[in-house]
Amino acid sequence: MPELPPLREVIARHGLSASKALGQNFLFDAQLLDRIAAIPGDLEGRAVLEVGPGPGGLTRALLKAGARVTAIEMDRRCLPALAELAEAFPGRLTVIEGDAMSLDHDALMGEKYAVVANLPYNVGTALFTRWLGGAKGIEDTWPPRWSSLTLMFQEEVARRIVARPDTPAYGRLSVLAQWRTTATLAMKVHRSAFTPPPKVMSAIVHVEPSTMPEGVSARVLESVTQAAFGQRRKMLRQSLKPLPRAVEALDALSIDPRRRAETLSVDEFVAIAQNLT
Incomplete structure (x- = not known):
């Protein structure tokens, strides 16, 4: 040395x-x-x-x-x-x-x-x-x-x-x-x-x-989080409204649209992105 x-x-x-x-x-x-x-x-x-x-x-x-x-x-x-x-x-x-x-x-x-x-x-x-x-x-x-x-x-x-x-x-x-x-x-x-x-x-x-979840686009996940946290004080049904099919994805995944972004787990965000991919 x-x-x-x-x-x-x-x-x-x-x-x-x-x-x-x-x-x-x-x-x-x-x-x-x-x-x-x-x-x-x-x-x-x-x-x-x-x-x-x-x-x-x-x-x-x-x-x-x-x-x-x-x-x-x-x-x-x-x-x-x-x-x-x-x-x-x-x-x-x-x-x-x-x-x-x-x-x-x-x-x-x-x-x-x-x-x-x-x-x-x-x-x-x-x-x-x-x-x-x-x-x-x-x-x-x-x-x-x-x-x-x-x-x-x-x-x-x-x-x-x-x-x-x-x-x-x-x-x-x-x-x-x-x-x-x-x-x-x-x-x-x-x-x-x-x-x-x-x-x-x-x-x-x-x-x-770590392992990347299957069937999800990183770009779509980025869009979902941007929309959700861009208006984090609003309910998801409002913050995700500008994103096509996102509110419908909440219903398909049985995610209460009255929730706010900070209450969703990482896995739930991934599931929404998978639904939209």
Whole structure:
């Protein structure tokens, strides 16, 4: 294991500071970073995609754990620090300068891979839904090329991902995350762990793909949840009315149309989408 200078020293030497515009918050605690790198299990020899490595705090932990890391960074200021890290771990770190939202991650990796990232707050949810096959990247092909997602979010977002029905956090993101994956809240991270400290607490969500229900289109499920939660205070017979055949599907499935979206289980949303597919 190469002897590395303290991360704070690296940041000072390169004149780095966290960019608010890029949603950056740096982590320096090596023990905390090692704990994050351990969440997806044994990384020895495994391919790992990291988005937004910044000066390379989490990258160090992943490399120490034995991973082969591909890191996507759009902040050019951080590239020299990452280049030093690549030199310290020959052949183990590939740094791609670019916007993770515009890159084809599967093509970039070329093999099965895990995603481990302290995601920039301003693009975290968009990247997550893309990996799940939602939003613009919606896809019925399953399972995905990634083997797991271990991602840092604002705690509020993390709780929405793992929320259960009839709770305030339950919504579209909950259904999208849970209908064909297993999502768990793996760790809370106090705001004081970051530099600069964000205004909110953070948490890490670990997601693994599960079996995809048969006879359901991801695109249709997306439409159903969008309609239902877009007017979550209304009864389903009102919120689903703009979606052709959706209200009739409720009757066919014996789902009371007077219920509201937050009371439906993930399985019930899947059943509605199956009926409409």
